[in-house]
Amino acid sequence: MTTRLLIVDDDRSVREALQDALGDEYDLRLAESGEQALELTASSAPDIVLSDVRMPGLDGLALLAMLRARAPLAPVIMMSAYDDPATIGNALRGGAAEFLAKPLDLRAVRNAVTRALGRRRSDEEGSTRATPR
Amino acid sequence: MARSFSLRTKFLLTVLGGALIPLSLLGVWLNRGTERSGEALVRTRLDSALIQLAVAIGSRWTRERSVLLSLTEDEGLRRRLITGSATTTGDLPLVIAMAADSDLRHDVAGILIRDAQARARWSLEISGDTAQSQLAPVSDTTAFAALRSGALPVTIPIYESAAGSQRIGAIEVWLRASSLQSVGAERAAGVATVIAIGDSNGTLLTPVPFDPASLSGGPFGWAGGRWLSAQQRLEDPPLTIAAAASLDPFTQPFAHAARVGAWMLLVMILAVLLVTWSISGRLTRSLQQLAAAADAVSHGDLDRRIEPSSNDEIGRAALAFNTMTENLRRTLRLLSERESVAAVGEFASILAHEIRNPLGAMRLRLQSLEERLGEDPRTRAQMGHALSDIGRLEATVAGALQLSRSGRVTLGTIDVRGPVNVAMQQAQAEFDRRGAVLDDLECTAASTAARGDSAALERVVLNLLLNAAQAMQAGQHAGVLIEPRNGRIMVQVWDRGSGIAPEVLNRVFEPFYSAKPEGTGLGLAIVKQVVAALGGELDINSEVGKGTLVSISLVSAT
Numbered sequence: 001m002t003t004r005l006l007i008v009d010d011d012r013s014v015r016e017a018l019q020d021a022l023g024d025e026y027d028l029r030l031a032e033s034g035e036q037a038l039e040l041t042a043s044s045a046p047d048i049v050l051s052d053v054r055m056p057g058l059d060g061l062a063l064l065a066m067l068r069a070r071a072p073l074a075p076v077i078m079m080s081a082y083d084d085p086a087t088i089g090n091a092l093r094g095g096a097a098e099f100l101a102k103p104l105d106l107r108a109v110r111n112a113v114t115r116a117l118g119r120r121r122s123d124e125e126g127s128t129r130a131t132p133r
Numbered sequence: 134m135a136r137s138f139s140l141r142t143k144f145l146l147t148v149l150g151g152a153l154i155p156l157s158l159l160g161v162w163l164n165r166g167t168e169r170s171g172e173a174l175v176r177t178r179l180d181s182a183l184i185q186l187a188v189a190i191g192s193r194w195t196r197e198r199s200v201l202l203s204l205t206e207d208e209g210l211r212r213r214l215i216t217g218s219a220t221t222t223g224d225l226p227l228v229i230a231m232a233a234d235s236d237l238r239h240d241v242a243g244i245l246i247r248d249a250q251a252r253a254r255w256s257l258e259i260s261g262d263t264a265q266s267q268l269a270p271v272s273d274t275t276a277f278a279a280l281r282s283g284a285l286p287v288t289i290p291i292y293e294s295a296a297g298s299q300r301i302g303a304i305e306v307w308l309r310a311s312s313l314q315s316v317g318a319e320r321a322a323g324v325a326t327v328i329a330i331g332d333s334n335g336t337l338l339t340p341v342p343f344d345p346a347s348l349s350g351g352p353f354g355w356a357g358g359r360w361l362s363a364q365q366r367l368e369d370p371p372l373t374i375a376a377a378a379s380l381d382p383f384t385q386p387f388a389h390a391a392r393v394g395a396w397m398l399l400v401m402i403l404a405v406l407l408v409t410w411s412i413s414g415r416l417t418r419s420l421q422q423l424a425a426a427a428d429a430v431s432h433g434d435l436d437r438r439i440e441p442s443s444n445d446e447i448g449r450a451a452l453a454f455n456t457m458t459e460n461l462r463r464t465l466r467l468l469s470e471r472e473s474v475a476a477v478g479e480f481a482s483i484l485a486h487e488i489r490n491p492l493g494a495m496r497l498r499l500q501s502l503e504e505r506l507g508e509d510p511r512t513r514a515q516m517g518h519a520l521s522d523i524g525r526l527e528a529t530v531a532g533a534l535q536l537s538r539s540g541r542v543t544l545g546t547i548d549v550r551g552p553v554n555v556a557m558q559q560a561q562a563e564f565d566r567r568g569a570v571l572d573d574l575e576c577t578a579a580s581t582a583a584r585g586d587s588a589a590l591e592r593v594v595l596n597l598l599l600n601a602a603q604a605m606q607a608g609q610h611a612g613v614l615i616e617p618r619n620g621r622i623m624v625q626v627w628d629r630g631s632g633i634a635p636e637v638l639n640r641v642f643e644p645f646y647s648a649k650p651e652g653t654g655l656g657l658a659i660v661k662q663v664v665a666a667l668g669g670e671l672d673i674n675s676e677v678g679k680g681t682l683v684s685i686s687l688v689s690a691t
Contacts, residue, residue: 017494021501054486081489082482084538102486103493103527106500 002027003117006046008037008063009079010055014104018050021106026113034058038066045071048116050109053080053087061094068095073123075116079104141417148409153402160398164391171384172352175361179378183365186328186374189316194308194370197237198289201244201304204229205291214248214291214302227255227268240312242284244268245305246291254302283339284309285332287370308370310338326378333371335364341377348375359384419447423454435462481537485530492530496523529645532655536644542586542666546690549581549590549622550574553613556594563599568607569630571598576615582690583622585667590624590687593660597626597683600656603649604630604681617689624685633675641673 005026009015015030022028029046031037035058037051049067053060064076075097080087083101091099097119098112138146204210210227229244231237238259246255246268255268284307291302310330329348331337337345347353348362362377422439429437438455441448503516554574564571594613601611611628633641633648640646642661647654664671668688675681 011490011494013491013494014497017497017501021497081486081493084482102489103496103523106497106504109497 003048003113004029004044004046005113006031006037006040006049006051008032008034008049008051008055008060010052014052014102018104018109022109022113034060034063037063038070041067041071046074047120048113049074049076050113051076051078053078053091054082061090064091064094064096073120075120077112077116139417140420141413144413144417145406145409148405153405156398156402160395164388164395167387167391168384171387172361172380175378175380175383176363179361179363179376180365183363183374183376186316186376187365187367190313190372190374191367191369193236193240193316194287197235197240198287200229200231200235200237201289201306205289205304206295210246211291211293211301214246214254215293217248229257229266229268231259231266240308242281242307242309245271245307246302247305248302249300251303281307283311285330285338285370285372308372310372313372314339327376329375329377331373331375333366333373335373335375337373337375343377348377352380353377415442416447419443419451423447423450426454426458430458430461435465478537478541481534485534488530489527492523492527496520499523529655532659533644536655536659536662542589542663544584544586544667546582547585547587547590549578549583549585549615549624549687550576552587552591553594553615553624556591556598557613559595560598560602563602564605564611567602567605569602569605570608570610571602572610572612574613574615578615578617578622580617580689580691581615581622583687584690585669585687589663589667593663593685594624594626596656596660601626601628601630601681604628604632606630618686620689622687622689624687625682626685627680627682629680632677632679632681633673634677638673638675642671 003026005022006029007015007018008031009018010032012032015032019028019030029040029044031040034051034055037049038058040046041049051060051063058066060078060080064078067074067076076095077098077100078091078096079100079102080091081102088099097116100108100112204227207227227246229237241259243259244257245253248254253271256271257266257268287306287308289304289306290300291304293299293301313330314328327341327343327348329337329339329341329345331339335349337348341348343353343355343360347355347360348364350362350364352359352361354360359380360377361380362375364376365374366372367374419442426437426439435458437458439451441451499516499520503513503520506512506516557571557574561571598611598613605611605628609629611626611630614623614625614627616623616625637648641648641657643654644658645654646658661671664685670686672684672686673681674684
């Protein structure tokens, strides 16, 4: 089963570049805002979320908080052109699995997604073992 | 509206009111005192002269009266007065025994003998050059009355016997006031310049050159001068002696001294005023400069300075003013710089975001394409160059962002050795990689407490050490020295590497200037910015082939 990857970024060029680069490997969903990401999540829960931090309306950190509550098993990878310590700290403290600084590097994105997927799987396994049949 | 005096006017008024007016009053009082002293001296001398005069006239009259008393003892005279006849047979003529040089001749103008009924019976007129001494029966007293002018009467009673008490007549003696005056003139010589004789009522009988009423005692004015008079009364003969003397000879020396004193006082007052004017001028000029400078500062001229003209309180106030203005200017500059730094940071941050998004998209697409490329080495090489250029562009953006944030430091008291040691540890790997030697930290400062930000200083020293390492060959040495200099703490990063050419050295702190192909040209620009934000100063010296020395001067916290 193909991994469902939700990409959230208000910059169309970033969304499309990621789609072009990763579209063959993952089942991609694209959202241009936090609000749209929530709608897509409600209809089909993603395996992994890749979200920008600064966006108009519902920003990445608020989205992160809501996703952690609605889909706690889906790792969220935050990315931002603002790579100052405060932004990175807020993202990681908010429960982000990784932080990627823009401009994005394809290898770094793949590695982050792979690590997040591994974490999700281990989380799922842990969750399954903990659930009594 | 109340009138406001200048500080200088108030100062002068204070000197006038507090010192000069009391001094002037003292001068006037002394002047009056000297005048009173002269007057008291004249009064004492005048009284003394009058007493001597009274004694002289009294003793002279005592001698003269004894001569006249012998006449009252004459039995012939008694008989004639008792019988009432002018002459009696066998009686001797009435004669007064007067010696040729007797004072009586001068002092007595005439003698008149009256009977019990006060009728004039015999008389004798006496003049200085006559030797006549025989009394003649009075036939006509009119002529005798003329003698009374300028003379005063003294009555000596005649009794019936030496032991009797019945008065049978009297001798009326008329004394010449002018003659008595001449006695006084000798006695009072040198003191009184005017002597006058009067009767017992004080009516003067000798002429005086001024109003006789002036001689009643006390000071008076005459002939343009000040005079003093005094009187002395005698019981026997009953008369008044008056004397007057000019006060001027006695008061003039005092008055002269007082005038000299007054002039000196005036000169002194003028001198004091002049000195006060001069001193107050200097004082108020300094204060006016201070006030003008304060006004200028209040209107925004923070470059205004005052040259202190003295070391007194005003000089110290001027120095304090300059320091205060300098601090104000520095504070405003820092505030302005911080605002600028914040604005630049915000702008750079937004700009970086706008660049990094398309740059990231570009890199993602290129990397995606690179994965699908065939094995054509030329195409792969071109793709590699494009991705390398993107990497360089990103490094520049990151450096610019770091530069924009480099002014944001949190100042506090730090131990300089801490961040320097951390930076040296971090740089050690780069030195090891190149085979260069990083010497141990050398510190000659007793106290290494400085005003700064540990993280910022750590970045600065690390940046300088990495730069040094890049300029070194294997075996060459570099190090860090901390030493005190002129109350500041110097952190010196040195190396014995290749050095920097002069034309490069002049531009090393310029943003985006780099002599290294892979450099962004922002490292030293960031270093300079951070050192400035720490309140420090940066200096660099280098010589090609010998090495480089970068000195950071920090504000000591001790």
